[in-house]
Amino acid sequence: MAAIQGAGPFSPSPLAKSRFARIVLETNATRIGLHGVDFRSSFLKPIKAMANDCGAAVSGKNLSQMAKTVGKATNIVWHKCSVDKCDRQQLLEQKGCVIWMTGLSGSGKSTLACALSRGLHARGKLTYILDGDNVRHGLNSDLGFKAEDRAENIRRIGEVAKLFADAGIICIASLISPYRKDRDACRALLPERDFIEVFLDVPLEVCEARDPKGLYKLARSGKIKDSITTEGRELFPPKCYG
Ligand SMILES: Nc1ncnc2c1ncn2[C@@H]1O[C@H](COP(=O)(O)OS(=O)(=O)O)[C@@H](OP(=O)(O)O)[C@H]1O
Ligand SMILES: Nc1ncnc2c1ncn2[C@@H]1O[C@H](COP(=O)(O)OP(=O)(O)O)[C@@H](O)[C@H]1O
Incomplete structure (x- = not known):
């Protein structure tokens, strides 16, 4: 996990944002297959690590053809296609992975996700942001903020x-995702180095002072429920290290 320390109560300049994105990228470069990269120029070079991953993908083709029970469904058979992840990665000249931003509301997840997406896009990398706020407008519009709803949202x-x-695709997920067990369940869905967790280590006081949506105010006055504002400190590790 990489942690971004909270900045002071100032608006981040585009330069600061791109520096943030660079910190994340440099911290995790090896894990997304960007070895020995000069971040000022050579992002677009083909990724060496992909060759190894393609080997792994080939061995992964031996998925069982047996019918299985999956959740509530019975007689489910995995359908393989001759075009696989490895082929798509080679086409895109990048490595598909998940960069998971976690942190309190107002910690800067969406801002950093956008800066990172912009920085990678400028270097010819295909990204997509899954922002908690946005996904709750559609796919997850049936969910609220009780712990079990948050768990389902995150799942x-x-x-x-x-x-x-x-x-x-380099998928950037930006969610409060306060509970470690929910994040760990997502990490378990992918090969270890394909899931990069970034904790925005911003104190509750700073997030509450920002409060761009007025959520902390509403939570303190009891007008919204299931807020994690007050117990936020306990939900996140005190420090996270890359
Ligand atoms: N309790 C409560 N009531 C109303 N609204 C709330 C509540 N908690 C969070 N929010 C707002 O919902 C945004 C998305 O939350 P997430 O999906 O990221 O939360 S979670 O991961 O499921 O915990 C979240 O977005 P961010 O502010 O960008 O973090 C908040 O704007
Ligand atoms: N590094 C930073 N320093 C100061 N303010 C920031 C920083 N990053 C984001 N902000 C500001 O904090 C507020 C919340 O940012 P946002 O990205 O929406 O957080 P989140 O997605 O975690 O709720 C916004 O007003 C944003 O401009």
Whole structure:
């Protein structure tokens, strides 16, 4: 996990945003297959690590053809296609993965996700952001903020993120995702180095002072329920290290 320390109560300049994105990228470069990269120029070079991954993908083709019970469904058979993740990665010249931003509301997840997406896009990398706010407008519009609803929200986004990674896309998930067990369940869906967790280590006081949506105010006055504002400190590790 990589942690981004909270900045002071100022608006981030585009330069600061791109520096943030660079920190994340440099911290995790090896894990997304960008070895020895000069971040100022050579992002677009073909990714060496992909060759190894393709080997792994080939051995992964031996998925059982036996009918299985999956969840509530019976007689489910995995359908393989001759075009696989490896082929898509080679086409895109990048490695599909999930970069998971976690942190309190107002910690800067969406801002950093956008800066990272913009930075990668400028370097010719295909990204897609799954933002908690946005996904709750559609796929997850049936969910609220009780712990079990948050868990289902995170589970679904984890599954969608896995599909994006399988498509060869760098998927940036941006969710509060306060409970470690929910994040760990998403991590378990992917090969270890394909899931990069970034904790925005911003103190509750700073997030509450920002409060761009007025959520902390509403939570403190009891007007919204199931807020994690007050117990936020306990839900996240005190420090996270890359
Ligand atoms: N309790 C409560 N009531 C009303 N609204 C709330 C509540 N908690 C969170 N939010 C807002 O919902 C945004 C998305 O939350 P997430 O899907 O990221 O949350 S979670 O991962 O499921 O915990 C989240 O987005 P961010 O502010 O960008 O974090 C908040 O705007
Ligand atoms: N590094 C930063 N320093 C100061 N303010 C920031 C920083 N990153 C984001 N912000 C501001 O904090 C507020 C919340 O950011 P946002 O990205 O929406 O957080 P989240 O998605 O975690 O709720 C916004 O007003 C944003 O401009």
